[in-house]
Amino acid sequence: MRISFQSVYTAFNALRRNLMRTFLTMLGIVIGIAAVITMMEIGNGAAKQIAEKISNMGSNILMVFPYAIEKAGVSTGAGTGVTLTSEDCEAIIRECPSVRSATPVVRGTDIQIVYGNKNWSPQRVESGSEMYFDVNEWTVSDGEPFSARDVAVSACVCVIGKTVADELFGDESPVGSQVRLNNVIFTVCGVLSPKGANLMGMDQNDNIVIPWTTMRNRLSRSGGTASTSSVSTEYSRGDVYSLSEVELYPARDASQTENYLMPIRFNNINAISASAVSADAIESATSEIAELLRLRHRIKSGAEDDFEIRDMSELLSTLTSTTELMTGLLLVVALISLVVGGVGIMNIMLVSVTERTREIGLRMAVGARSSDILVQFLVESLILCLLGGIFGILCGRAASEIISSVNGWPVSPSFFAVVLSALVSASIGIVFGFYPAWRASRLNPIDALHYE
Amino acid sequence: MNVIELKNITKTYHLGGGEEVPVLRGVTCSVERGKVVALMGASGSGKSTLMNILGFLDDPSGGEYFLDGQDVTHLTSSERADIRGSRIGFVFQNFNLLPRTSALHNVMMPLEYRRSACDRKAAKLYACELLERLGLGDRMNHHPSQLSGGQQQRVAIARALVNRPSILFADEPTGNLDSVTTVEILEMFRRLNREDGITIVLVTHDEEVCGYADRTIHIRDGLVMDGGFSESKGVQ
Ligand SMILES: Nc1ncnc2c1ncn2[C@@H]1O[C@H](COP(=O)(O)OP(=O)(O)OP(=O)(O)O)[C@@H](O)[C@H]1O
Ligand SMILES: [Mg+2]
Numbered sequence: 199m200r201i202s203f204q205s206v207y208t209a210f211n212a213l214r215r216n217l218m219r220t221f222l223t224m225l226g227i228v229i230g231i232a233a234v235i236t237m238m239e240i241g242n243g244a245a246k247q248i249a250e251k252i253s254n255m256g257s258n259i260l261m262v263f264p265y266a267i268e269k270a271g272v273s274t275g276a277g278t279g280v281t282l283t284s285e286d287c288e289a290i291i292r293e294c295p296s297v298r299s300a301t302p303v304v305r306g307t308d309i310q311i312v313y314g315n316k317n318w319s320p321q322r323v324e325s326g327s328e329m330y331f332d333v334n335e336w337t338v339s340d341g342e343p344f345s346a347r348d349v350a351v352s353a354c355v356c357v358i359g360k361t362v363a364d365e366l367f368g369d370e371s372p373v374g375s376q377v378r379l380n381n382v383i384f385t386v387c388g389v390l391s392p393k394g395a396n397l398m399g400m401d402q403n404d405n406i407v408i409p410w411t412t413m414r415n416r417l418s419r420s421g422g423t424a425s426t427s428s429v430s431t432e433y434s435r436g437d438v439y440s441l442s443e444v445e446l447y448p449a450r451d452a453s454q455t456e457n458y459l460m461p462i463r464f465n466n467i468n469a470i471s472a473s474a475v476s477a478d479a480i481e482s483a484t485s486e487i488a489e490l491l492r493l494r495h496r497i498k499s500g501a502e503d504d505f506e507i508r509d510m511s512e513l514l515s516t517l518t519s520t521t522e523l524m525t526g527l528l529l530v531v532a533l534i535s536l537v538v539g540g541v542g543i544m545n546i547m548l549v550s551v552t553e554r555t556r557e558i559g560l561r562m563a564v565g566a567r568s569s570d571i572l573v574q575f576l577v578e579s580l581i582l583c584l585l586g587g588i589f590g591i592l593c594g595r596a597a598s599e600i601i602s603s604v605n606g607w608p609v610s611p612s613f614f615a616v617v618l619s620a621l622v623s624a625s626i627g628i629v630f631g632f633y634p635a636w637r638a639s640r641l642n643p644i645d646a647l648h649y650e
Numbered sequence: 651m652n653v654i655e656l657k658n659i660t661k662t663y664h665l666g667g668g669e670e671v672p673v674l675r676g677v678t679c680s681v682e683r684g685k686v687v688a689l690m691g692a693s694g695s696g697k698s699t700l701m702n703i704l705g706f707l708d709d710p711s712g713g714e715y716f717l718d719g720q721d722v723t724h725l726t727s728s729e730r731a732d733i734r735g736s737r738i739g740f741v742f743q744n745f746n747l748l749p750r751t752s753a754l755h756n757v758m759m760p761l762e763y764r765r766s767a768c769d770r771k772a773a774k775l776y777a778c779e780l781l782e783r784l785g786l787g788d789r790m791n792h793h794p795s796q797l798s799g800g801q802q803q804r805v806a807i808a809r810a811l812v813n814r815p816s817i818l819f820a821d822e823p824t825g826n827l828d829s830v831t832t833v834e835i836l837e838m839f840r841r842l843n844r845e846d847g848i849t850i851v852l853v854t855h856d857e858e859v860c861g862y863a864d865r866t867i868h869i870r871d872g873l874v875m876d877g878g879f880s881e882s883k884g885v886q
Contacts (some may be wrong), residue, residue, distance in 0.1 A: 208762045215750045553749075560746050563707055564760035564809065565735015567728045643734070644707040647746065 205570070209577040212557075222546045224586040227627055230539025231590025231619040232597055237532035238615035239598040241525035243608035248521045251394070252514055258477045259333065260297075262286075262470040262487060263506045281504045284410075286494060287470045291329075293490055296483035299333050300472035301326035304410045306417060311358075311406060312378040313366040320362050322405040325413035326471065333473045341373035341388030344409055352411040354384045360392040360403040382416055384408070410467065480509050536619060540626035547630040552649060558638035559646025568639040572632070579631030583624040590623070591616055652716075653817060653849050654681040654704065659713035661699050661872075673699045675872040676713070683816075686843050686850045688860045691869035697853045698821050700869065704851065705740045705819040706730045718816075735763050739810030741820035745802045747794040747809075753801075754790040757781060757808045764813060773812070780808040784838060800831035807838065811848075818842070820852040824859065836862045 213220045264281040284302045291300050306323035324330070328346045331337065340363075344355045356379065363372045372386045393402040408417065474483040484507050491505050558571050566574075598609040638646045661674040673696045681687050691697050702708035703715070706722075715723045722733065734740070747756050757777040761768060781790055784804040794802055803823060810818055820839070824832035840862055842848050852859070860866045868875040 204762055211751075211755070215748065556746070557748065560748070561759070561763070562731060563705075563734060563740055563746075565731055565763040565813065567731040567763070569728070570731075570763050642708050644702045647707070647742075 202573075205573045205577050206581075208574050209581055212574070212578055213581060216550070219546060219550055220582065223543055223582050223627070223631075224589065226539045226542030226546065227583060227586030227623045228539075228590040228593055229542075230536040230623045230626075231587055231616075232594035233535035233539070234532040234619035234622075235591060235594025235612070235615045236597040236601065237528040237535075238525075238612045238618075239594070239609040240601065240607060241528035242610040242612045242615075243598075243602070245521040245525050246610045247608040248517055252510075252517060258474040258480055258509075260472045260474060260480065260483055260487065260507055260509045262290075262472065262491070263508065264469075265502070265504045265506050281495060282467050282470060284467055286491060287327075287467070289490060289494060290470065290472060290487055294472075294483060294486040296474055296479040296486055297472050298475045299329040300470055301329040301333050302410045302467040303469040303471050304413045305468045306408075306413050307380075309380045309406075309417065311362065311366065313372075313375065316366050318362055318365045320359065320404050320406045321400065323413075323417075324405055324407045325410040326407065327410060330407055330471075333471050335473070336393070337391045338388035339391035340371060341386070343388050344407075348387075349409040349411055352415045353409060354382060354412060354416065355387045355409070356384045357388040357390055357407045358386055359390050359405040361401055362404060362406055363389045379406075379408075379417060414467075480511060484509065532615070532619075536622050539623060543623065543626050544630040547627075547634065551634040554634050555638040555641075555646050555649040558635060559641070559643050559649065562639070562643040562646060571635055571639040575632055575635030576628070579628045580624075582631065583620075583627040586627070587620045587624060590619065594619075651683050652680040653683045653718055654851075655716040656680070656704075657714040657716075659700070659703060659710045659715065661696070661703065661708075662711045673872050674703075674710070677869075677872070677874055679867055679874050681817075681849060681851060683849055684843070684847050685864040686839065686852070686862060688863035688866045689851060689853045689869060690855070690860065690866055693855075695869045696872045697869055701819055701821045701851070701853055705738060706734050707740065731763075732765060735760060735765070736813055737815055737817065739813070739815040739818045741803070741806050741810050741818065741823045743822040743825040745794070745799075745806045745826075747802055747805060749795065750793055752791045752793060753781060753786060753797065753805045753808075754778065756794070756805055757812050760809060760813050777808065777812050780811055781805070784808050798831075799827050800834060803827060803831075803835060804838070807835075811842070815848070817849045817851070820850065822853050822855070824854070824856070832856070832859070 262282065282302075287300050287302045290297055302325075304325045306325060308319065309323050310317050310319050326333070327349045328344060331343045338357060339360075341357075343357055344353065347353075348355050356377070358366075358372060366372065366377070367375070372389055375386050377384050377386055390403065390405070390407070472483065472487065474480045487507055488503065488505075492503065495504055497504060558566075561571060561574075562568070594615075595611070601607055602609040638649070641649070656677055656679050659674055659677040660672070663671040663673060665671060677696075677700060689697050689700065699708070703710045710723070713723070714721060717733070717737070722730075725733070748759060751759075754774075754777060757780060758774060761770075761773045761777075764773075778787075778790065781787060781804075784807060786801060786804055786808070789797060789801060792801075794805070797805065803826075807818075807820075807823070810820075818839075823839075824835050827835065836859060839850050839852065843850050852863070854860065
């Protein structure tokens, strides 16, 4: 078989002669391809975005919590115990080879940050040592992170997120400015480099980071369970220390605040945040930390841990499998639309079989060989599939662009979708465009002419 | 010199269930070059069957077929297609034009399958010329649905002639036409025969049509009647 200019010309004429059939067949192909491409691009986009957020989240971070205290069988939540100390954290850094860095974490209260006549309540108030930035793989874009010395002296310095900086300072550089956090004067020493929204869609840049010692000694509304007591308390912190909400003395001025130190009885902290040297090292880091802490806390073998180590691998695998499920689901929907499109193509091509069989008989009667007929119909189907395929790809791309701009969904072009849909609809188009031709070309011209 | 020679041609249709329908039971006849030959017989006598075999649209079950002295009984389907395309033309009772296609394009359709190198422009000119000759000069861009029956048949005749065949087969070409148009078409055949020397074989029911033929072959029950050919010209 040889595809000549003549057969292309003949095929084009035949397609032009029955515009409606051509249009309907092509519509089937276009819809099939466009649907697959749009679905898969949306699925891919979502998967990609989740993967990005996961890596953004710092997937090799481990959190060590004191074991949750159970009161009458009701867990009060991780971190309510008081068994972790900053020495534990230092030991982890020193003795666990799979841990790259670690920082103590002390829980903060809601705070309001005031600069000049503007104020702002950041979503998250975080604390840590100078290693906070390494653990969370977060850099400071403007100014400096706080130092080990700042941590040692509970210095009133803070690093603020981009959103906070924008809200309070606008175009000014915040570095070196004085702000008040719940009436304590802090110096802004740096601004965190911006990060995208996290998985829950929360703005990660709306935060403020201060040394954990400062958090415990100067800011924590109550001083926290961590700083003042090693005995588990029956009461929630707010109940016991609600006195601090009542101002008994005139507000302290800046220098008083600077000089005032809460007595440190225990170096208890709420949690330790550690990062493994790599995502693969999470497991070994977990066992190293567990071993070390059991030793330090003198837990007899067989007894339960008084701490709990959590990592994100479970969350990650849940997220990944959810995304995979969603992509798979979209793919199934896309394949169904491809099948529907394919059935459309098949129907329209088979329905025209009678007319086409007579036409084939006629063409053979005036001198067409079987091979001429086959080539002509093959070319016809190819043209249909090619044009339909191109339109389908364009429509699919356009549709996913529109969806992404209207809904704000991320889409990501998928080469696989293009290949898959083009292959499937092209083979359907060719098989069913070719089938009547193949059948008719084996008949005697007269039988094809008399076909009913 | 006989262009066509048939020896003992038989045709049996095999129906489902092993039933056999013998339609031609041994047709022996010949057609001389440059003649107009009419094929007559009762309905169901096998005229169309014979024409289809003559026109390479169908295979005989047995017998021998010589075209221009060449044995063409056993040819491959491609060789038969080439003969259909280059040496013979066929006109059908029901025209068989491509719908939604202009008269000119219908006439040019067989050119798409021409094996020999073909100058499209010259071929198009020839197709126009044929349509002019058949009186359709002003209908070239009309679709079949916009033409009368007679006009459609003339388009079909032009299509059969566009590859300059030496033989034209026509199976009841005027069967669907009224008597005035029938006369027009028959005159056309005579003129083509006279001017271009084309051999014409046509099937008819109409005694009048025989008047235009040089010779009439009578068929009855799948056999050529005794004294198969009568020189109709003289007889009339
Ligand atoms: N495909 C077929 N299968 C079985 N029998 C057939 C087939 N085609 C024709 N016949 C039979 O062959 C016989 C001759 O048919 P044919 O069409 O040649 O007749 P005809 O002489 O052309 O008649 P008419 O003048 O009515 O056109 C008929 O009896 C018909 O039933
Ligand atoms: Mg007949």
